[in-house]
Amino acid sequence: MFDDPGSRLPTASTDKAAADAPAASVAVEKFKSCRWFRASEDSQPECCSHRDVLPLAGTTGFDPEAWCPDCTFYKVRRTPRKRPIEEDYRY
Numbered sequence: 001m002f003d004d005p006g007s008r009l010p011t012a013s014t015d016k017a018a019a020d021a022p023a024a025s026v027a028v029e030k031f032k033s034c035r036w037f038r039a040s041e042d043s044q045p046e047c048c049s050h051r052d053v054l055p056l057a058g059t060t061g062f063d064p065e066a067w068c069p070d071c072t073f074y075k076v077r078r079t080p081r082k083r084p085i086e087e088d089y090r091y
Helices: 012-020 026-032
Strands: none
């Protein structure tokens, strides 16, 4: 019958390729979770958008290994919490 490539099970060669992929370093993980992380847009690569880092590193020359391990501007990105209804309207 017909061989559907989507129904194939992963082989040892694809599992090995996934295992050989380099893991992200601590600096890159810290950079990706920082509130100053700017994702790539159009032709601009990922960079740090902090006002003190951006003029020095720029958008094309930013290297997380050089900046992020002991960054003094690092702040974890937090999702805003929904306030309780009682606090929505203060008199």
